[in-house]
Amino acid sequence: MDKKNVRGFLEFVYDFYKSMKAHEITLVYEGEITHQITKAFTSLTESNMAKEEESNSVQKKVFHVMVECLQNISKHADSFGSDDFLFAGRGIFMVSKGEDDYHVTTGNVIENSKIDELSRILDNINQLDKEGLKQLYKTQMREGRLSEKGGAGLGFIDIARKTGRKLEYHFLPIDEETHFFILTSTISRNG
Amino acid sequence: METIKIMGTDDTPTVILDAENDIFEISGRSLPEDVTAFYDPILNWLDEYASSPNAKTAFNFKLVYFNTASSKLLLDILMKLEQMHEDGKDVVVKWFYPEDDEDMQEAGEEYADIVDVPFEQIGYTLN
Numbered sequence: 001m002d003k004k005n006v007r008g009f010l011e012f013v014y015d016f017y018k019s020m021k022a023h024e025i026t027l028v029y030e031g032e033i034t035h036q037i038t039k040a041f042t043s044l045t046e047s048n049m050a051k052e053e054e055s056n057s058v059q060k061k062v063f064h065v066m067v068e069c070l071q072n073i074s075k076h077a078d079s080f081g082s083d084d085f086l087f088a089g090r091g092i093f094m095v096s097k098g099e100d101d102y103h104v105t106t107g108n109v110i111e112n113s114k115i116d117e118l119s120r121i122l123d124n125i126n127q128l129d130k131e132g133l134k135q136l137y138k139t140q141m142r143e144g145r146l147s148e149k150g151g152a153g154l155g156f157i158d159i160a161r162k163t164g165r166k167l168e169y170h171f172l173p174i175d176e177e178t179h180f181f182i183l184t185s186t187i188s189r190n191g
Numbered sequence: 192m193e194t195i196k197i198m199g200t201d202d203t204p205t206v207i208l209d210a211e212n213d214i215f216e217i218s219g220r221s222l223p224e225d226v227t228a229f230y231d232p233i234l235n236w237l238d239e240y241a242s243s244p245n246a247k248t249a250f251n252f253k254l255v256y257f258n259t260a261s262s263k264l265l266l267d268i269l270m271k272l273e274q275m276h277e278d279g280k281d282v283v284v285k286w287f288y289p290e291d292d293e294d295m296q297e298a299g300e301e302y303a304d305i306v307d308v309p310f311e312q313i314g315y316t317l318n
Contacts, residue, residue: 035224067258154259
């Protein structure tokens with residue numbers, strides 16, 4: 001880096017820091033999501049929550065949501081293109097903590113061809129009430145097959161049940177073949 | 192019959208399947224990296240056990256956390272116990288949950304709804 005680039009980089013670092021503070025982000029990661037990463041992030045967040053004397057029920061909910069979100073990426077994030085492994089099992093993962101809520105956010109690349117199916121699954125979950133979600137979970141557990149990668153199609157339902165909220169998601173276009181899929185889950189700190 | 196004894200870690204449960212001493216228990220946390228690889232030996236053990244089980248089988252679940260992928264495999268275990276019950280064997284499932292953990296209690300209720308096997312819910316206090 002020459003002098004001008006160094007200065008630009010330092011400014012970026014400071015902006016990045018300010019932006020993290022402004023959005024109350026306590027953890028952010030971009031890269032491959034492995035089992036080791038999942039374990040590290042959940043135990044880090046767990047010990048932070050314990051330190052802050054968050055209630056057991058909130059701690060458990062955040063833990064549940066984090067695990068399912070991380071596993072969604074590791075199992076489903078696409079490696080688009082035939083020989084492009086750069087995006088397989090990768091994504092961005094963020095935890096933020098506000099006055100009233102925790103937010104767990106994931107973002108990953110998804111092929112356009114999979115968007116309809118994914119939207120259909122998410123919208124179906126979002127139109128169900130508590131009892132409906134319970135029934136769907138039971139049905140899916142009984143009838144759903146464990147995929148090759150160990151997914152059982154239960155993660156999104158579990159997130160909706162644990163948070164008691166609708167699944168908030170967006171698809172942002174990247175290029176002609178792919179979109180960026182963002183999912184934000186909110187866990188209330190007040191039980 | 193061989194005994195299975197797996198010590199729990201922060202992502203895998205403690206499993207004891209000991210027909211000789213009448214201990215059948217899964218406890219702790221379950222979010223293994225590869226759920227199928229972890230639970231296959233347990234399911235296979237139950238298949239073998241089911242062919243000549245003890246006079247009475249009380250299977251204890253004492254989990255504090257399991258992920259959704261594990262929930263499916265736990266159902267597979269319960270379905271094996273259900274099959275034994277249907278075959279006229281004396282089987283009971285004991286589902287232990289921490290008293291302040293409604294989700295774990297509800298998970299037990301849901302399993303009890305799905306499988307047709309005697310099912311006891313037992314709340315306990317964590318110290």
